[in-house]
Amino acid sequence: MKRGLITWDKTELPPSVFDARLAKVRDALAKQDLPALLVYSDVWRSNEGRHLTNYMPYWNRSLIVLPREGAPVLLCGLSPRVYPWIKSVTVFEEIRPASKLVPTLLQLCAERGWTKLGVLDLARLPHEISLPLQASDVKTSDVKLELTDDAEIAMLRRAEQMAREILTAELPKGVGLTDYQFSGLLERAFRRAGAEDLLLLFNTGNSAPRPARGAMLGDKYSVAVALEYRGHWARVMQGLPL
């Protein structure tokens, strides 16, 4: 779960980056003659929404609506008490409370006169969202987007560099520890450096890497780190001896 530093450093990702990404969405919508794009987002599946708006639900789930004309709208399962914080780290100016996501979406469609919607990766919508949406009067179309751009690649490089540098520095410290103890050491190091999320897997023999389970690491082991930095994931694996 996300419990690291979630922020928006505008020197790393200027608002112009998101302006360009949203312009790309509008172009795609224009090509398919669609009034808006729907992007599903939850704790685990937040990458697309994060790329387009810098929003990531640390808990619960949300629907992101990107109109062809007008500003993005967030339909949010989180409490309005955290909306000021959400606004401070995302492009959103309009956030609507949505304990029931699809009815709130359909209300928005009715208000805007939308009878159809583009959905990013339609087949990957959770069933609970897809079923009532497909049963509604709003027609949905699958939309594919190429999300990679120069800013994305630069952030991925930064995440990869952070993962590699910290793991290289910390890796020898695991000798003689259990994988639990080494997990604690790595969690501290990565999260102090600003990691939002972290997945650590350990390998002490010939099996596949696995989560910590209290095993001794000995002096030959490898660690796979999947690190999320400002919404960008990097995966690095290193073994000892280096």
Added chain:
Amino acid sequence: MAERGWDSMLLYGNAWRKDPFRSLVNFNFSGDHALARLSRSGEVAVTFSDPWDSEIASASVQPEFVRAFIAGASAVAGLEFMEERFVAACGALPASATADVEELRRVKTADEIGYIQRACELADRGYQRFAEAAEPGMREFELVAEVEGFLKENGAEDNFMLIASGGTEVVGMKPPTDRVLRKGDSITTELTPQVNGYYAQICRTLVLGDPSPGQLQSFAIFSEAQQAAEDLIKPGITAAAAARAQNDVFRKYGYGDYTGSKYTRVRGHCLGLYPDETPHILEDVDYVLKEDMVVIAHPNTYLPLSGYMVFGDTMLITETGNTRLNRTEKKLFTK
């Protein structure tokens, strides 16, 4: 399954909602998706989207992950979270088994209670570390990093944690920011470590320095409200009654307006393979609590006296009442 007429049931988990899968096969998969298939005669098969998980679990590797595995399933626990492409692969739309399986999960076995007790012990130690580490000048995310490291080095699989710091301007908890902790701050947190799949939770508030009269007055209300729930909860009591007992304390002191959704979420919830299991403790939830359910009662809310404050403990419902599983002192922490 026999009662429902289901021949085969799938239990689905993804990286966020592993719990339906783990309720049958308690394997901590690290990939994106996992599926268990249970036949009415009791045969179990599993498959994973990640080959590393398959190798560790000695599971068969499905080249297309689900297509052959799930075709023809009668029902799915976790259907609501399942991606539509997987649901389509079932053929005819399966029934949702989520509510039935969740009801089965609510009453814990002795083994499950043991895991939750271990998680509670870890939550207590984690909060002790939290209180030791917090100091003026530290940033919120640095404090969380320390606690996260502590919990992981002591065997937590995962941990759900929110935090807030400051004064009466604080209206809720969220992930940590880079705010610097200051003397006089009220620091709220809920720690929810996971041991062998099972979560336990503790909620406490720490004041850096001497607490203000408002913070002390506020905590007295929270303490009385939590105790009211603890005194009441036993088999046969509804979730609504447990919520009302807490809210009535706020009403008694003139703060009834702060028990609604504008200022708070729930007055507690169940715990198990998911950190926020239902039923939620709310005045409109008429679910009758049962022996061997595990719940937390936490009257967490905003009060103008102190800003957002939290206080709560994990409880096991026993034959005649409940046992508090956390051992951390029930007080407003200061340092």
